[in-house]
Amino acid sequence: MDSRQPDVDPAVVATADDIAAMRIRGAATIADAAAEALATQAKRSDATAPDVFERQLRAAAKMLYETRPTAVSLPNALRYVLHGMGGASVSALRDATTDRAEEFQRELARAQTTLGSIGANRLRDGDVVMTHCHSTDALACLEAALEDGKAIEAIVKETRPRKQGHITARQLREWDVPVTLIVDNAARRYLDEADHVLVGADSIAADGSVINKIGTSGLAVNARERGVPVMVAAQTIKLHPDTMTGHTVEIEMRDEAEVLSDEQRVDIVGDATDAGDGLVVENPAFDVTPPRYVDAIVTERGQFPPESIVTLMRELFGETTGEPWEP
Numbered sequence: 514m515d516s517r518q519p520d521v522d523p524a525v526v527a528t529a530d531d532i533a534a535m536r537i538r539g540a541a542t543i544a545d546a547a548a549e550a551l552a553t554q555a556k557r558s559d560a561t562a563p564d565v566f567e568r569q570l571r572a573a574a575k576m577l578y579e580t581r582p583t584a585v586s587l588p589n590a591l592r593y594v595l596h597g598m599g600g601a602s603v604s605a606l607r608d609a610t611t612d613r614a615e616e617f618q619r620e621l622a623r624a625q626t627t628l629g630s631i632g633a634n635r636l637r638d639g640d641v642v643m644t645h646c647h648s649t650d651a652l653a654c655l656e657a658a659l660e661d662g663k664a665i666e667a668i669v670k671e672t673r674p675r676k677q678g679h680i681t682a683r684q685l686r687e688w689d690v691p692v693t694l695i696v697d698n699a700a701r702r703y704l705d706e707a708d709h710v711l712v713g714a715d716s717i718a719a720d721g722s723v724i725n726k727i728g729t730s731g732l733a734v735n736a737r738e739r740g741v742p743v744m745v746a747a748q749t750i751k752l753h754p755d756t757m758t759g760h761t762v763e764i765e766m767r768d769e770a771e772v773l774s775d776e777q778r779v780d781i782v783g784d785a786t787d788a789g790d791g792l793v794v795e796n797p798a799f800d801v802t803p804p805r806y807v808d809a810i811v812t813e814r815g816q817f818p819p820e821s822i823v824t825l826m827r828e829l830f831g832e833t834t835g836e837p838w839e840p
């Protein structure tokens with residue numbers, strides 16, 4: 514057992530570390546891994562009393578929750594699985610929790626497929642799509658369009674600092690899609706050649722704002738200026754229920770090492786010590802695109818103008834939610 518949290522199984526600790534270090538990344542993939550980790554915790558629990566079992570599951574959920582703050586798919590997944598944790602004995606609790614986690618994972622996969630076929634309807638044969646970062650929801654739309662027999666080309670933004678655009682490019686090439694890879698700064702120039710901007714989302718706020726990889730908002734503003742429609746592919750698990758009650762979405766600030774190595778820092782400021790060298794590196798992982806720059810949010814429940822997404826949010830989540838690990 515990890516010394517950080519004696520109740521939590523090492524497999525859960527490993528998943529939490531992988532999410533924090535982005536070895537597991539992407540909002541849907543993180544949600545899937547979190548559900549899997551809770552199922553593992555349930556299967557391996559050594560609890561002999563129901564209250565101990567429940568405490569272990571809640572501790573595991575809290576550890577997973579604290580890895581990254583922006584993608585709401587993570588707390589939504591944890592909440593979904595823990596809400597299914599019911600029963601009078603440890604074995605009943607174990608079965609209910611693992612069943613619920615499996616159900617969640619099945620629904621997640623099904624929602625992405627459904628969303629893909631809805632998103633594909635927006636794409637025509639011969640369209641050129643500009644992407645940002647790597648989104649499995651966005652790729653599901655492209656995959657469905659290809660399966661429909663449409664020829665699609667892609668302009669793929671590199672996506673500094675972690676270059677997830679390479680993952681997108683690799684996937685698209687596996688599907689034989691012609692790819693033009695560009696640096697982020699070239700996006701405006703290449704928008705003239707694009708028929709759509711297609712991105713994913715880490716969270717969608719009640720007012721229809723889209724929280725996604727840093728650089729999305731600038732891309733969307735430029736796309737609007739160029740008359741290129743912006744389509745956001747986001748399963749309903751990306752809807753952020755807390756924003757209905759006025760909470761804002763925390764934007765994750767990541768380590769400066771993703772932007773600047775120690776050697777590069779020395780190159781800029783010489784041998785001055787960190788504290789006094791006068792150089793600050795900021796590395797926000799996400800930004801907020803206001804709803805007026807988004808044409809459609811495509812979910813497994815259909816496509817929505819961003820301003821109307823709150824209706825769906827209310828239907829799916831109700832008005833209030835607690836912390837994911839709270840009963």
Ligand SMILES: O=P(O)(O)OC[C@H]1O[C@H](OP(=O)(O)O)[C@H](O)[C@@H]1O
Nearest residue numbers: 538539540541648649650713714726
């Ligand atoms: O759920 P899917 O569509 O796969 O990904 C959604 C979003 O998650 C990613 O975040 P990160 O790379 O984990 O920081 C990107 O911002 C991407 O658009």
